[in-house]
Amino acid sequence: MSEKVFAAEMDELKDAGVKVVKGEGHAIAVIYQDDGVYAVDNRCPHLGFPLHMGSTCDGILTCHWHHARFDIKSGGTLDPWADDIPTYPVEISENKVYVNLSPHHQQSMEQLRGRLREGLEQNISLVIAKAVTGLIEAGEPPAKIARIGVEFGTKHRRNGWRSGLTILTAMTNILPYLDKKGRILALYQGLVHVARESAGMGTRFLLQPLPVSDKKDRPSVSQLAQWYRNNVEVRDVQGAERVLLTAIEAGASKEQLADMMMTAVTDHFYMNVGHTLDFHNKAFEVLNHIGEDKKPYVLTSVLPELAGASRSEESNSWQTPVNLVKPLQEAFEQLEDYDPASEEEQKTGLDEKKLVDQLLSDSPVETIQLMMEALKSGISPVRLGQLVSLAAAERVARFHVQNEFRDWITVLHTFTHAHAVHEALRRSVTPELIRGVFHSAMSIYLDRFLNTPSARRPVPAKREAEAANPEELLNLLDRQQQTDAAAKWGMEYLHAGGDKEALFNTLGHALLREDAEFHSFQMYEAGIIEHKHWEQDNSPLADWAKETHIIAVTRYLAAHAPTSRELPHTAKIAMRLHQGEKLFEDN
16 A cells, blocks of 8 residues: 555645645645645646745646646646646545655656657757656667657658757767766757757658559669669659659668668769768668668658759869869779779788878879779778778867867868768778768868868877876866867876776767757767777777877867857756756755
8 A cells, every 4th residue: 555644634724725745755735725635746847846835726736936837636737848747646534634655647658758759849958858867767778769859850850851860860879988967968969959950840741652563563673773863863852752762662671772872972072061971871870779660751851952962073172273073083983893802802901001191191183093002902991981081080180270160160071971981881882882982082182271280189298197087178178278288188098097988978978068069969979989990900000090089079079168058957957857856946
């Protein structure tokens, strides 16, 4: 039998109107209204204000802090930004009022999922934060939380995939490197950006696959891939969508779909300053988390952007004063007959540091030639993509602060494009996709002046010292213009034997405690993932590469901090409410 507690004498309650009794870890307000007695959790579910200080009229309990209104009988709220109040059974015996400490309804996992959907639909950050906190604390797998956001974002934004879904996917990717608070913040930030980006943007309705009366008459996947490529070429998004949905219905594998879509994207150079390929890659990545049954909505969501995507081979910077288009096209003709070597045949004699130095040089034609020679000599396209990504990270790591601030995004675009190509090649290697590695390489070349002069690579002090507390980095980033100081701190920490996993978590919190801009999320995720790939190597180049990625991430985050921190403040409120803290009282 559930425990019950004495609240008050009935006459006493009638005179007072409300009494507060102690529940299990929190207070319960017992209210007399219109000859009835009702018991509710004394904390307003919006921000925790004590409801015994509110007022009741005509069966509606109103909180005096933000005027949230509740049905005193059911606890249901009339305001979508507030949650329902837990209510408790009341017993009256011999003029005494008792409250049963077991609420009428315990909030279930499904109710929390529903609340998350409502928060996304209404674009209410606090509701999203509360739902994510409740779900994580209740043991919900993070992928299921992300799935709700992806389902919403791919359907309720007519113009399809943009930065919100990219942030959500990136944050889902880095959850293994964060503590529980970090995981809550990561999912919350991603979901809030999806909600904001979808607000008022209309619902996206899928077209139907091409009709097929007999399965044996259905076009082959290779035929559909050519049709898809042709539609993208002429910017016919609707035609591309029907062909893609037909391929999905025909049972095309994820690898076949990736080859089809990435081929069309790399038919043109560095589309939409790299975002197009990055968004495509993220769409395939998120399917690994949420399940392939969401392929129709997820994969077609990246198509609307193709209608107006810029194509860099048409831009002046790719044609003058150095024509990058012609030597690339000549190289791509050679790729048509390229057959990647098997793992057993791949050669390791290439001077990889020399190739990275060449990528950072002022000689793009020689870079193209050296890359082609490397492929022909047996280097894995995946490894080539990794080396190009490293060179792009070096541009970020050596970005000088005397550059115009917005040019941080220029070097960031190149790095995230190179990272996306690398990840896509790890999924499936085709001659067409290899073109993306060359596109990244030429963007690295075009960014060269942003390393003129180059920021100095931090050099740790030679003195022996214990590794600092990672919290010191957060304190450092509470001040502006700590870009180089933060990078130096990171190198000192690592060379003193600091725990790298703790550093990754701290860098994650440095990002997630800010009202971070889209590209900061990209930088953190790409840098950490690329660093992890290099951990499989044991060489001086790998050591240098790992440091490069940490320097790049640290400098980028430091350059973009601090901010007003409105979003994480909302999440902090949600977490404190979940823990039962009293927000309304002065600390």
